[in-house]
Amino acid sequence: MLKRLYEPAAYSAASLSGCFWAETLPDGRDYAPLSGAARAEFAVIGAGFAGLSAALRLAEAGADVAVLDLHAPGWGASGRNGGFCCIGGAKASGATIARRHGAGELAAHRAAEKAAIALVEELAERYAIDLQRHSDGEVQLAHSPRAYAALREEAPEMARAYGVAAQLIAPEELATQGLAGRGFHGGLHLGLGFGLNPRALALGLAHGAQDLGVRIHANSPAEAITPAPEGYRIATPGGTLTARHLLIATNGYSAENLPGWMRARFLPVQSSVIVTRPLTEDEIAEQGWSSDLMAYDTRNLLHYFRLMPDRRMLFGMRGGVRWTPRAHAEIHRAIRADFEAMFPAWGGVETPYFWSGLANLARNLTPFVGAVPGMARAYAAFAWHGNGVAMGTFGGRAMADLALGRAPAIPRFYQAEPKRFELGPARRLALSLAYPYFKVIDAL
Incomplete structure (x- = not known):
């Protein structure tokens, strides 16, 4: 067994x-x-x-x-x-990898992250896979002023490490870039990766x-x-x-x-997702989130979200620890509450899709x-x-x-x-x- x-x-x-x-x-x-x-x-x-x-x-x-x-x-x-095709793969920080394995291995890891994204693009082209892709890279949103200060310090190193643009977005600039939500204190846009239908x-x-x-x-x-x-x-x-x-x-x-x-x-860890019905242009304008960038916040128990090409909003989070009907009902309530707290104008928008899966550490x-x-x-x-x-x-x-x-x-x-x-x-x-x-x- x-x-x-x-x-x-x-x-x-x-x-x-x-x-x-x-x-x-x-x-x-x-x-x-x-x-x-x-x-x-x-x-x-x-x-x-x-x-x-x-x-x-x-x-x-x-x-x-x-x-x-x-x-x-x-x-x-x-x-x-x-559906985030982006850098990542390791939870250990760059500093930790360098300390354990040396600067050369950290550079090799960064190269592997970029090569991984390129491989998905290559395979999609070779085998004619319609990925339903969008998003020019990803944006990390600070959940606190302290987190934004950390992003500000991190931006130059990210640009050097990956050889791509790393644009710092001040708190007052978020709305003008279609990234308006409650509790965001600035962000960092890294021009690497894209969203897709996994x-x-x-x-x-x-x-x-x-x-x-x-x-x-x-x-x-x-x-x-x-x-x-x-x-x-x-x-x-x-x-x-x-x-x-x-x-x-x-x-x-x-x-x-x-x-x-x-x-x-x-160690499998549970991650859960909701998806809204298609949003109207008026609903998108009311909330102020019109960007198609893949986004995630700076929390340890992070949220990840993106406005997809069909104008549905996908919103995911960590936090489940048991796979039972009661536990799923609790995480469903929690993810919906976090969604409404972050995007209050969409409090009445239906989210007909909800599911969970197992990531791995x-x-x-x-x-x-x-x-x-x-x-x-x-x-x-x-x-x-x-x-x-x-x-x-x-x-x-x-x-x-x-x-x-x-x-x-x-x-x-x-x-x-x-x-x-x-x-x-x-x-x-x-x-x-x-x-x-x-x-x-x-x-x-």
């Missing part, structure tokens, strides 16, 4: 209910469940950004690839996130891989991995897949015992893309720290390069074995203590 951290409902097909992306972008492809005994040169577990990007990379190299997924391509975090990207990667011969099996959860003379034998409810190479890309939906090495090396707060110790020809890629659109796609490609015997274009520290979290199977309980603490810090 698989050992997972959250309640069983988090991993059920029904957990996608209410997701705007899933309910408005159907997938016309067929992904037959694995049936009987099958073989492949490369087996990929997980059909999200990382797994599909890896499968696509392998297929482009002419490899025989099979992908297994708990439900279907894009069902997990890849098809239900906020399900469109996930399905586009799946279709591209399938067209190159990749076999994608939906409703085929990997339930056990055992060594075999040919490599690995992966058991699913309907059959077995034997492969010489194994690639694991399950991120926040991983299990503690698949394989056993994963135990306590990842590593103990050292940096991504992992590397070989699984003690398992020959086995690799894993996970821990995008809430920024998996670009970095998950990039990390999956790098994992495929490792499996192909190529040198991946990633920082060396990405390949370092992540430490295990303290508290082991009880580590999720630490979030119940951390979240109230961060709320207090954010209010100061």
